[in-house]
Amino acid sequence: MNLSIAEENHIKSIYKLQEGDAVVTTNALAYELDTKPASVTDMAKKLKEKKLIEYEKYKGITLSADGRKAALQIVRRHRLWECFLVDKLSFSWEEVHELAEELEHVRSEKLTNRLSEFLGNPVIDPHGDPIPDANGKLAKPRPQTSLDQANAKRLVVTAVSDQSTALLAFLNAKGIKLGTQLEIVAHYEYDNSIEIKVKGQPAITISEQVAKNIMVRPV
Amino acid sequence: MNLSIAEENHIKSIYKLQEGDAVVTTNALAYELDTKPASVTDMAKKLKEKKLIEYEKYKGITLSADGRKAALQIVRRHRLWECFLVDKLSFSWEEVHELAEELEHVRSEKLTNRLSEFLGNPVIDPHGDPIPDANGKLAKPRPQTSLDQANAKRLVVTAVSDQSTALLAFLNAKGIKLGTQLEIVAHYEYDNSIEIKVKGQPAITISEQVAKNIMVRPV
DNA sequence: TTTATTATTTAGATTTGTCTAAATAATATT
DNA sequence: AATATTATTTAGACAAATCTAAATAATAAA
Numbered sequence: 001m002n003l004s005i006a007e008e009n010h011i012k013s014i015y016k017l018q019e020g021d022a023v024v025t026t027n028a029l030a031y032e033l034d035t036k037p038a039s040v041t042d043m044a045k046k047l048k049e050k051k052l053i054e055y056e057k058y059k060g061i062t063l064s065a066d067g068r069k070a071a072l073q074i075v076r077r078h079r080l081w082e083c084f085l086v087d088k089l090s091f092s093w094e095e096v097h098e099l100a101e102e103l104e105h106v107r108s109e110k111l112t113n114r115l116s117e118f119l120g121n122p123v124i125d126p127h128g129d130p131i132p133d134a135n136g137k138l139a140k141p142r143p144q145t146s147l148d149q150a151n152a153k154r155l156v157v158t159a160v161s162d163q164s165t166a167l168l169a170f171l172n173a174k175g176i177k178l179g180t181q182l183e184i185v186a187h188y189e190y191d192n193s194i195e196i197k198v199k200g201q202p203a204i205t206i207s208e209q210v211a212k213n214i215m216v217r218p219v
Numbered sequence: 220m221n222l223s224i225a226e227e228n229h230i231k232s233i234y235k236l237q238e239g240d241a242v243v244t245t246n247a248l249a250y251e252l253d254t255k256p257a258s259v260t261d262m263a264k265k266l267k268e269k270k271l272i273e274y275e276k277y278k279g280i281t282l283s284a285d286g287r288k289a290a291l292q293i294v295r296r297h298r299l300w301e302c303f304l305v306d307k308l309s310f311s312w313e314e315v316h317e318l319a320e321e322l323e324h325v326r327s328e329k330l331t332n333r334l335s336e337f338l339g340n341p342v343i344d345p346h347g348d349p350i351p352d353a354n355g356k357l358a359k360p361r362p363q364t365s366l367d368q369a370n371a372k373r374l375v376v377t378a379v380s381d382q383s384t385a386l387l388a389f390l391n392a393k394g395i396k397l398g399t400q401l402e403i404v405a406h407y408e409y410d411n412s413i414e415i416k417v418k419g420q421p422a423i424t425i426s427e428q429v430a431k432n433i434m435v436r437p438v
Numbered sequence: 439t440t441t442a443t444t445a446t447t448t449a450g451a452t453t454t455g456t457c458t459a460a461a462t463a464a465t466a467t468t
Numbered sequence: 469a470a471t472a473t474t475a476t477t478t479a480g481a482c483a484a485a486t487c488t489a490a491a492t493a494a495t496a497a498a
Contacts, residue, residue, distance in 0.1 A: 026476055039456055041477055058463060058476060089333040099330055106321045114308040245446055258486055260447055
């Protein structure tokens, strides 16, 4: 199956929005892809034709088995390139997404597998997201919650769920990155803020809004 | 200037065919790009509009200063990726061209420069072709001739000018690659063949046709 | 220098991926 | 349940990159 870049991007976004089982809505997909609902409908017809999605008019979209397989390949390539950019070319955390967005479309299994090997077959990418293996198998993610819902006091940052440049840059400025250890000092209900302390730095206060996007696990 | 992949491919091929100064012909460019002359004419109009080429109806094509600059950027990216694939991912000589053909279209100066640095700022690629630096400057290639015109008896392979998969695979099978040292045993005029001996291997006979595409310098 | 051949361009069509505006279906509200 | 709102699809258009077939220009041959 030879997919165009546009097709790959749609498959990837459907995968992202589906989160397990949920049906993906035309509007949501259009928003995610920064395009128009009418365009999504067009593409849905094509992808249904290719048997990559299940789709009935007005009923939303889900990936077929083949579609899921394709999506995992794309995600694998994306996350491996992110590893490469961060580990080997010293890009920072928040810079790599856009570049990986382009590199992921070089569809060569041999290249992908050699790259993986070169990187030491990593199982999570710089954002903490798991990397599918050559068969599309995902390592089960370690138990993690968003920072605003964490119980434990001592935590490690494992991922950032919102990949907006703004947030990533903000965190970077605060000295927070993947693997950063932090402590919850206090959680103020009355103004929805959380006071945290990053190892070796003065305590800072962040909003629950931001904390929602920071994934952590107990250390 | 934001170029599409199709535009970049045209610019690159014009650069390749131009070889210094020569005017590039519509037909030659169509052949090189595996497309039709009519399509080349269409693209020529567009590239002229963008001031990347000089072009007058029926008069052929040459790169403008801007066009040459763009071409060198593309060539730089192509050759750096080839280095990466061979040096870091252990691809063989003849496998890398097609992959680099895709990777070269990721247009990020930062990525390109980081990649170069990561590779130790190489000045020639695995085919022996010089890599333009960040300013588009080409290291002057060392004195080399094609194997069929070599005077010296002991030679090193520095490049292969025809990058067809068939030829590269053929050479690989014969144990000839970049840096291979060989000796000319005899040059038979009457059947246009050359007998050569690769270090540590029995002598073999190749046609002048093939020898024309193997670049060598005296060792 | 005519004529034949080859090279190049034009005209018009096609495919892919997108869009806007209008029509229709699904859902929510009164 | 009738109506209003929102979501989705259809119809028709457009731009990019390509193609084929026909027309025209340049070059080679007679």
